[in-house]
Amino acid sequence: MSIGVxxxxxxxxxxxxxxxxxxxxxxxxVSALIAVAGYGLxxxxxxxxxxxxxxxxxxxxxxxxxxxxxxxxxxxxxTGAIVxxxxxxxxxxxxxxxxxxQYAKAVSTGVITILAICGIALAVTITSVxxxxxxxxxxxxx
Amino acid sequence: xxxxxxxxxxxCLASRIIxxxxxxxxxxxxxxxxxxxxxxxxxxDVLALPTGLMLTLETxxxxxxxxxxxxxxxxxxxxxxDRCNDISRHVAEGKxxxxxxxxxxxxxxxxxxxxxxxMVPASALSAxxxxxxxxxTWLDFAVSFVCGAVVQLVMPxxxxxxxxxxxxxxxxxxxxxxxxxxxxxxxxxxxxxPIIAGAIxxxxxxxxxxxxxxxxxxxxxxxxxxxxxxxxxxxxMLAAGIGLMLSMWGGVGL
Numbered sequence: 001m002s003i004g005v006x007x008x009x010x011x012x013x014x015x016x017x018x019x020x021x022x023x024x025x026x027x028x029x030v031s032a033l034i035a036v037a038g039y040g041l042x043x044x045x046x047x048x049x050x051x052x053x054x055x056x057x058x059x060x061x062x063x064x065x066x067x068x069x070x071x072x073x074x075x076x077x078x079t080g081a082i083v084x085x086x087x088x089x090x091x092x093x094x095x096x097x098x099x100x101x102q103y104a105k106a107v108s109t110g111v112i113t114i115l116a117i118c119g120i121a122l123a124v125t126i127t128s129v130x131x132x133x134x135x136x137x138x139x140x141x142x
Numbered sequence: 143x144x145x146x147x148x149x150x151x152x153x154c155l156a157s158r159i160i161x162x163x164x165x166x167x168x169x170x171x172x173x174x175x176x177x178x179x180x181x182x183x184x185x186x187d188v189l190a191l192p193t194g195l196m197l198t199l200e201t202x203x204x205x206x207x208x209x210x211x212x213x214x215x216x217x218x219x220x221x222x223x224d225r226c227n228d229i230s231r232h233v234a235e236g237k238x239x240x241x242x243x244x245x246x247x248x249x250x251x252x253x254x255x256x257x258x259x260x261m262v263p264a265s266a267l268s269a270x271x272x273x274x275x276x277x278x279t280w281l282d283f284a285v286s287f288v289c290g291a292v293v294q295l296v297m298p299x300x301x302x303x304x305x306x307x308x309x310x311x312x313x314x315x316x317x318x319x320x321x322x323x324x325x326x327x328x329x330x331x332x333x334x335x336p337i338i339a340g341a342i343x344x345x346x347x348x349x350x351x352x353x354x355x356x357x358x359x360x361x362x363x364x365x366x367x368x369x370x371x372x373x374x375x376x377x378x379m380l381a382a383g384i385g386l387m388l389s390m391w392g393g394v395g396l
């Protein structure tokens with residue numbers, strides 16, 4: 001499958017997932033586009049742990065910016081945008097190796113999967129800290 | 143009903159909606175504080191947890207009123223959170239009084255989600271397109287479509303009969319794996335890896351993980367820790383379901 005088809009599939013999948021999460025209508029296409037951008041960067045960077053981190057940074061920043069432009073909370077965009085990066089393949093392969101008795105492979109795949117999740121979590125941390133300290137300098141309407 | 147009871151009802155309902163529909167706990171706390179500020183309550187203290195909420199209001203006469211809200215059913219419905227945010231913003235800015243807010247919040251709570259007949263195709267399509275995204279063929283797309291649809295058909299009755307979420311995640315993992323493996327029996331060249339990986343991606347606790355990170359960052363250690371454990375257990379049970387089904391399939395020797 002070419003990258004174009006993959007990215008198109010990524011867009012459709014994120015769109016369907018956003019509907020599944022009952023996202024407000026106006027945010028659905030935006031978060032699907034952010035998902036495509038993030039997944040595109042992820043493929044471009046070679047799908048390693050660093051790629052998870054950097055792609056999530058891109059997604060987090062775009063979500064925060066869109067949240068401010070559209071006056072919604074960033075979580076609304078983020079839920080649909082991050083889902084293509086969820087390491088489903090790693091989880092499945094870890095279990096397959098466990099079942100097949102290839103424990104060395106299972107451990108290495110499992111560790112990489114956990115690191116990927118940590119990379120995503122770290123990126124979420126960094127972007128939300130960045131934006132919350134950035135906005136708290138302005139006066140909040142409360 | 144006196145004004146204070148209405149205020150209390152409104153803020154409790156607002157935070158309940160946020161906690162029940164997948165909002166962060168700090169958002170529930172902030173909503174209560176902002177709404178109380180807008181409604182001119184002199185003093186409020188609130189502690190939100192993923193499974194409940196406690197708040198104490200102090201009246202002008204110096205009496206305190208405490209209420210505890212227990213949150214049992216947790217789903218994800220971002221539209222409700224969004225609408226609830228709008229209302230709390232209006233209340234905080236003084237554009238809406240407690241009575242109107244309570245009325246609006248009640249209508250949010252009764253608002254139907256997209257419904258089973260919208261959920262099934264959405265779930266099926268997201269599973270199927272994730273499979274293609276991960277390098278599956280169009281035949282894999284079809285098998286994954288069935289996996290996603292069946293998961294969405296089975297999960298709501300389970301949660302209606304109060305089957306614990308962890309058990310239903312395990313069943314979902316097992317079911318996706320079984321359907322993918324059955325697919326290999328029916329069609330010759332079906333790829334199991336993209337099908338299972340694609341079909342479990344919508345089931346993995348992505349929102350729970352990001353909420354856990356955000357809650358922990360804000361210093362809500364109890365909520366953050368509870369959510370991290372919830373996310374880990376959910377993923378582990380899903381993996382256990384996959385592993386169980388794979389080993390049973392291997393044991394049958396097909």
